[in-house]
Amino acid sequence: xxxxTYGDLPKRSSENNLKLIAQGIGGNxxxxxxxxxxxxxxxxxALVLAVVFILGSENxxxxxxxxxxxxxxxxxxxxxxxxxxxxxxxxxxxQTRWVSLAEISNLSPETAQVIQRVxxxxxxxxxxxxxxxxxxxxxxxxxxxxxxxRLVVSQGLFTYLDDEEVATVYAHELGHIVHWDFAVMTIASxxxxxxxxxxxxARRMGTxxxxxxxxxxxxxxxxxxxxxxxxxxxLLYLSRIREYFADRFAAETTGxxxxxxxxxxxIAYGIVEETTNAQEPSRLLEGTRALGIYDAKxxxxxxxxxxxxxxxxxxxxxxxxxxxxxxxxxxxxxxxHPLTGKRVRALxxxxxQLGLAVEFDMGRIIGEGKHLNKKRLYGNFVGDLLIFxxxxxxxxxxxxxxxxxAATLANDGLILACPIIGLGIGIVIKAVVMYPxxxxxxxxxxLELMSDPYASPLRGKPVKxxxxxxxxxxxxxxxxxDFKIQDPTGMxxxxxxxxxxxxxxxxxxMSRVQNLIGSQVNSQGWFRRGIMPWMDLVKLETTDGTVxxxxxxxxxxxxxxxxxxVGLFLGLT
Numbered sequence: 109x110x111x112x113t114y115g116d117l118p119k120r121s122s123e124n125n126l127k128l129i130a131q132g133i134g135g136n137x138x139x140x141x142x143x144x145x146x147x148x149x150x151x152x153x154a155l156v157l158a159v160v161f162i163l164g165s166e167n168x169x170x171x172x173x174x175x176x177x178x179x180x181x182x183x184x185x186x187x188x189x190x191x192x193x194x195x196x197x198x199x200x201x202x203q204t205r206w207v208s209l210a211e212i213s214n215l216s217p218e219t220a221q222v223i224q225r226v227x228x229x230x231x232x233x234x235x236x237x238x239x240x241x242x243x244x245x246x247x248x249x250x251x252x253x254x255x256x257x258r259l260v261v262s263q264g265l266f267t268y269l270d271d272e273e274v275a276t277v278y279a280h281e282l283g284h285i286v287h288w289d290f291a292v293m294t295i296a297s298x299x300x301x302x303x304x305x306x307x308x309x310a311r312r313m314g315t316x317x318x319x320x321x322x323x324x325x326x327x328x329x330x331x332x333x334x335x336x337x338x339x340x341x342x343l344l345y346l347s348r349i350r351e352y353f354a355d356r357f358a359a360e361t362t363g364x365x366x367x368x369x370x371x372x373x374x375i376a377y378g379i380v381e382e383t384t385n386a387q388e389p390s391r392l393l394e395g396t397r398a399l400g401i402y403d404a405k406x407x408x409x410x411x412x413x414x415x416x417x418x419x420x421x422x423x424x425x426x427x428x429x430x431x432x433x434x435x436x437x438x439x440x441x442x443x444x445h446p447l448t449g450k451r452v453r454a455l456x457x458x459x460x461q462l463g464l465a466v467e468f469d470m471g472r473i474i475g476e477g478k479h480l481n482k483k484r485l486y487g488n489f490v491g492d493l494l495i496f497x498x499x500x501x502x503x504x505x506x507x508x509x510x511x512x513x514a515a516t517l518a519n520d521g522l523i524l525a526c527p528i529i530g531l532g533i534g535i536v537i538k539a540v541v542m543y544p545x546x547x548x549x550x551x552x553x554x555l556e557l558m559s560d561p562y563a564s565p566l567r568g569k570p571v572k573x574x575x576x577x578x579x580x581x582x583x584x585x586x587x588x589x590d591f592k593i594q595d596p597t598g599m600x601x602x603x604x605x606x607x608x609x610x611x612x613x614x615x616x617x618m619s620r621v622q623n624l625i626g627s628q629v630n631s632q633g634w635f636r637r638g639i640m641p642w643m644d645l646v647k648l649e650t651t652d653g654t655v656x657x658x659x660x661x662x663x664x665x666x667x668x669x670x671x672x673x674v675g676l677f678l679g680l681t
Contacts, residue, residue: 188252191250191251191252191256191257191258194250194258195258198238198240198260201392202240202242202392203240203241204238204239204240204260205238205239205240205241206236206237206238207237207238207239208237209223209224209234209237211239212237215266215274216266216271216274216275216278217271218271218272218274218275218362219271219274219275219278221275222275222278222279222282222361222362223235223237223278223282225361226279226282226286226361230254230286232254232255232285232286233254233255233256235249235251235257235258235259235282235285236257236258236259237258237259237260238258238259238260238261239260239261239262239263240260240261240262240263240392241262241263242262242263242264242392243262243263243264243267243378243382244262244264244378244379244382244392244393244404245262245264245265245267245268245269245374245375245378245379246261246262246264246265246375246392246393246396246400246401246402246404247259247260247261247262247265247277247278247280247281247400247401248260248261248281248396248399248400248401249281249284249285249289249290249399250290250399251285251290252290252291253288253291254285254286254288257285257290259278259281259282259285261274261277261278262392264378264382265277265375267378268374268375268377268378268381269370269371269374269375269378270367270370272362272364272367273367273368273370273371273374274371275362275364275367276358276359276362276364276365276367276368276371277358277368277371277375277401279357279358279361279362279368280354280355280357280358280368280401281354281401282357282358282361283353283354283355283356283357283358283361284350284354286357287350287353287354287357289350289354292346292350293343293346293347293350296339296342296343296346297343299339300336300339300340300343303332303335303336303339304332304336306328306332307329307332307333307336310325310326310328310329310332311325311326311329313325341441344441344442344443344444347444347445348440348443348444348445348446351444351445351446351451352446352451352454355368355451355454355455356454356458359455359458359459363462365455365456365458365459365462365464366455366459366464366465366466366467368455369452369455369456369459369467369468370467372401372402372410372448372451372452373410373411373414373423373448373452373468374414375401375402375407376402376406376407376408376410376411376414376448377407377410377411377414378411379393379402379404379407379411380407380408380411380598380599381411383407383579383592383599402445402448403443403444403445403639405639405640406443406445406447406448406639406640408558408598408599408600408601408640408641409426409429409558409637409641410423410426410427410448411598411599423468424468424469424470424472424473425473425476425559426449426558426559427448427449427452427453427468427470427473428449428473428476428477428480428559428561429449429558429560429561429563429637430447430448430449430450431447431449431450431453431473431474431477432477432480432485432561433485433561433562433563433564433637434485434486434489435489435563435564435565435566435637435638436449438493439565439638439639440639443639447639449470449473452468452470453470453473453474456468456469456470456471457470477561480561480562481562484562485561485562488567492541492564492566492567495537495538495541495566496538496566498534498535498537498538499531499534499535499538500534501530501534502527502530502531502532502533502534502535503527503530503531503534504527504530505530506526506527506528506529506530506531506533506675507523507526507527507530509526509530510522510523510524510525510526510527511523513526519679521678521679521681522679524678525675525676525677525678525679526675526679527675528671528672528674528675528678529671529672529675529676529679530675531671531675532667532668532669532670532671532672532673532674532675533668533672534668535664535667535668535671536664536665536668536669536672538664539661539664539665539668541566541567542566542567542568542634542661542664543568543634543644543660543661543664544567544568544570544634545570546570546632546633546634546646548570549570549571549572549632550570550571550572551571551572551573551574552571552572552573553573553595553596553597553598554573554575554593554595554597554598554599554600555597555598556597557569557571557600557635557637557641558598558637558641560637563635563636563637563641564636564637565636565637565638566636568633568634568635568636568644569634569635569636570632570633570634570635571632571633571634571635571643572630572631572632573593573595573600573630573631573632573643574595574628574629574630574631575593575594575595575628575629575631576593576594576595576626576627576628576629577591577592577593577624577625577626577627577629578592578593578594578599578625578626579591579592579625580592580617580621580625581601581602581603581642587614587617587618588617588621589604589606589613589614589616589617589621590602590603590604591604591621591624591625591645591648593629593631593643600635600641600642600643601640601641601642601643602631602633602642602643602645602648603642603643603644603645603658603660604616604645604656604658605644605645605658605659605660605662605663606658606659607657607659607662607663609663620656624648624650624654624656627650627651627652627654628650628651629648629649629650629651630648630649631643631645631647631648631649632645632646632647632648633645633646633647633658634646634660644658644660645658645660646658646660646661
């Protein structure tokens with residue numbers, strides 16, 4: 109906290125249930141839900157009407173209607189049965205035990221008070237409360253209707269969080285229940301499934317009948333698939349919006365947005381700590397990623413910063429990437445959760461509205477972000493997106509060139525040869541950008557890499573790291589070939605690539621990885637930053653002289669030049 113700015117302001121409000129303004133995240137949750145459902149529902153209606161009207165039979169759309177009817181009935185049944193099915197799976201997978209409010213009170217007195225108050229004020233039946241004996245901190249809610257909801261947390265939540273922080277996590281989950289989030293998400297998911305059904309139906313119908321009918325169905329299939337993709341992104345958007353509003357509900361209910369900010373950072377820290385102590389990632393975190401309060405894949409950077417940082421300012425620097433890097437926005441489109449930096453910023457805004465001292469001075473982070481090199485941040489982003497898709501662009505561009513050349517030179521073989529050449533050229537150019545020269549890579553540490561606001565998932569940053577191999581990188585896969593490396597500042601995933609491809613990766617994971625775990629190593633490779641940061645290995649050397657070489661760039665160049673030579677051969681024969 110910056111005391112020069114906030115002086116001796118309190119960290120939490122003495123009042124509860126205050127109304128806060130959700131700035132910049134869609135100010136009305138009901139409106140956001142209705143608009144999203146209306147858009148998805150409108151797409152489904154347009155698709156169904158289009159398909160029905162282009163059918164030429166006496167009973168148009170019978171098969172489609174039956175498919176949609178079955179989907180709706182199945183979704184309704186699943187909607188009401190799913191809580192009990194989830195109960196069984198929770199018991200089997202994670203040994204969830206159901207507890208009383210009194211036991212929760214013993215673990216976190218404020219949490220019990222929050223549960224009682226929210227249920228009384230919202231006239232809710234108390235959710236069924238569960239605890240999973242796993243030290244990875246997480247919390248999630250599921251059910252069909254608010255009065256049949258289940259609220260489950262892991263034991264790690266009580267290990268890593270203080271009483272008031274645990275209470276805000278429970279308040280966040282209660283927010284999902286009060287807002288009917290599972291019902292809304294179930295309806296939206298069902299509508300998107302119907303889009304996909306229409307796509308499958310129209311695609312199949314596009315293979316029969318007259319040419320006019322085929323063309324109509326093929327067009328309908330294309331539109332249905334586009335709607336399916338658009339609907340999926342709308343669903344992800346709705347999921348992220350609902351996380352923001354559950355955060356706001358927690359801030360309003362407890363009057364303590366700072367505690368939830370700390371809770372999110374500490375959950376990330378706890379995940380990193382537990383990952384450090386385990387050779388395999390947690391099944392619990394992998395299995396509940398979309399349900400949980402925090403996306404475990406995003407924990408590495410925030411948890412690493414909190415693990416060693418002496419002040420909130422140092423933790424906040426890791427949020428620069430979340431707040432300002434355009435790749436952060438791009439990656440977030442495919443995520444069910446907002447980036448941590450954006451959630452903490454919203455919670456800091458709530459603290460300011462309540463006249464409280466801010467836990468993480470996001471104003472300072474925003475100020476620092478405004479002085480970042482905008483040309484470096486945004487100048488190459490559009491071009492990088494094109495480079496990211498160069499294989500597809502090369503394939504399509506080659507196909508167009510092939511058709512033109514085939515017509516001009518009377519050589520039909522060019523229709524096949526040119527796309528293959530274009531694909532190869534795309535792979536090679538992308539590899540040159542992704543894997544720059546690494547001979548003079550600087551030595552650094554993991555926190556420094558996490559704090560780089562310019563980091564990219566495309567343009568690899570050549571670096572050297574020194575640390576200890578603490579386990580495998582792949583979740584639950586005992587033959588995984590990737591590593592986790594830990595240095596005094598944090599933990600990072602190392603991705604290995606054998607010169608013999610997937611078979612070589614499997615054999616390496618089966619025969620060598622276990623013997624390397626626990627070794628002190630010098631590693632070299634390309635650092636990348638996405639939702640989860642990682643490094644593509646070039647070389648790994650242990651203190652006893654064992655050397656492991658990795659071949660990411662080799663395979664890209666081999667595939668690229670191989671495609672070019674094959675295309676040239678086909679074009680010349």
